[in-house]
Amino acid sequence: MTGTAVAERKIALTINGARREIPDAWSLADLLASLELDPRLVVVEHNGTILRDRDSFPRVSLARNDIVEIVHFVGGG
Amino acid sequence: MAHADLLSHESATHTDPQPFVIAGREFRSRLMVGTGKYDSNARMIDAIEASGAEVVTVAVRRVDLDRGKDEGMLHHLDPERYFLLANTAGCYTAAEAIRYARLARAAGFNEWVKLEVIGDQQTLLPDTAGLLAATKTLADEGFKVMAYTNDDLITALRLEEAGAVAVMPLASPIGSGLGMLNPYAIRTIKQRLSVPVIVDAGVGTASDACIVMEQGVDGILMNTGIAAASDPVRMATAMRHAVEAGRLAYLAGRMPRREVAVPSSPSSGMLDT
Numbered sequence: 509m510t511g512t513a514v515a516e517r518k519i520a521l522t523i524n525g526a527r528r529e530i531p532d533a534w535s536l537a538d539l540l541a542s543l544e545l546d547p548r549l550v551v552v553e554h555n556g557t558i559l560r561d562r563d564s565f566p567r568v569s570l571a572r573n574d575i576v577e578i579v580h581f582v583g584g585g
Numbered sequence: 586m587a588h589a590d591l592l593s594h595e596s597a598t599h600t601d602p603q604p605f606v607i608a609g610r611e612f613r614s615r616l617m618v619g620t621g622k623y624d625s626n627a628r629m630i631d632a633i634e635a636s637g638a639e640v641v642t643v644a645v646r647r648v649d650l651d652r653g654k655d656e657g658m659l660h661h662l663d664p665e666r667y668f669l670l671a672n673t674a675g676c677y678t679a680a681e682a683i684r685y686a687r688l689a690r691a692a693g694f695n696e697w698v699k700l701e702v703i704g705d706q707q708t709l710l711p712d713t714a715g716l717l718a719a720t721k722t723l724a725d726e727g728f729k730v731m732a733y734t735n736d737d738l739i740t741a742l743r744l745e746e747a748g749a750v751a752v753m754p755l756a757s758p759i760g761s762g763l764g765m766l767n768p769y770a771i772r773t774i775k776q777r778l779s780v781p782v783i784v785d786a787g788v789g790t791a792s793d794a795c796i797v798m799e800q801g802v803d804g805i806l807m808n809t810g811i812a813a814a815s816d817p818v819r820m821a822t823a824m825r826h827a828v829e830a831g832r833l834a835y836l837a838g839r840m841p842r843r844e845v846a847v848p849s850s851p852s853s854g855m856l857d858t
Contacts, residue, residue: 524647543650549659550648551691560691577647579688580657583629584644584674585619585759585786585808 521574536568536576545578553577601832605804607781608729608750612668613639615798616828617783619808623817626661632811633667635821641667642699642806644674645685664694670731672699677712679719686723697729699753699785699806709759713740717747724748733785736770738777745780752778753785753806756797760809762789765797772800791820791827798831799839 517532523539530539536554540547547562554568555575570576604611617640623629633641643658662669671689676682679702686698702719704712711734720730724747731751732744741752754774757763764787765771775782781803788794788810797805805828814820 524650526650543648545648549657551645551688553688558687558691560693562693578650579645580648580659581643581669581671581689581692582646582656582658583620583623584672585621585642585806 519570519572521570521572521576523576524578530570534570535566536570537566539570539576540565540578543578550578550580553579601829601836605781607731607803612804613637614825614828615804615832616794616825617642617670617804617806618811618821619806620658620662621808622812628817629812630661632817632821633662635818635825636811637825639668640670640806642670642672642808644672645689668697669694670697670699672733673701673719675703676701677703677715679715679722682715682719683722686719686728687726690728695729696727697731697750698723699731699733700749701733711735711755713737716740717743720744720747720749731783736767736774738770738773741774741778741782745778749780751781751783751803753783755786756784756793757787759786760813761787762793762810762813763787764789764793765800768796768800771797771802775801775803788824791823794824794827795831795834798828799835801835804828 518529519532520527520529536552547565552559559568605615614637616636616638618633618636618638619642620629621644641662649656673682673685676685682700682702686700689698690696700716700719700723702712702715703709713735716732716734720732723730729750730748731753732749733753734740734744736754741754744752752774754771756765771784783804783806784797784802785806788797788805788807790810794805807824811817811821811824
């Protein structure tokens, strides 16, 4: 992520309603890892499509202006 | 009677002979509880344990990316021990509720959903038209839909027709603690539906739960009644007993109400005055 000598190309996308910049060519798995989120404990919606297969996360590439929603279970009645 | 016989006789007559089954799955408790509004996760777990509940509801929300990563319920609730029932609380349209239900299913635990489509922010009363539409869509997609609804018989019947596996009329508005406002409506719904009827919302204390179960309904779901008590763990224990007591009283069949007194002691055999 940081500390590399080569300037990384960044892209901006919307994650949970907020604009964020991430390095180009990151996969969804890379994004979750950077956010310290366990893929087994969250559900991801990518550009309106719910990703039911967590094993696919390393193969899901993220692009400029993608919309990503990351949800989980919280207390509720 | 030998001691062992006495014990088995007692357990046969003192317990509920009917298993609690929804959509072919048997649950060990007729009391279902929510996980919201607790001031600590430790207290929530203790209260759920004390309640004896198997079905535990959770909500679907965005992960807060700027806060601690352990706020998710799965860091605290063991999905092997509890049956996680996701809700669609906070959804005001059928489309929104359907999206939340699909997100919950993608978590990978089960295909059940406590479906809420709310119609009004002040009362949190259900939007029954949206609820019916969402029930139909989700049932067609293979969801087991438990539909939170008004205490209205016609809506309850339509929800059953639409494929709901359980219908959940309110006792009174969510979080109000007002108890059961219309026992006649709840009884009528129970009498007319084939799917289980589980009263959801409005139970404020143990006597409320007991009276709800005495109407013959199959179960109760509650959250605030336990979580907002001064001592949630003690209230959860009270609710567990109240649900069991109300169920047993219903099965036992109460005595008829009379507006005149009838002596319990013999009127004959009195001494001469």
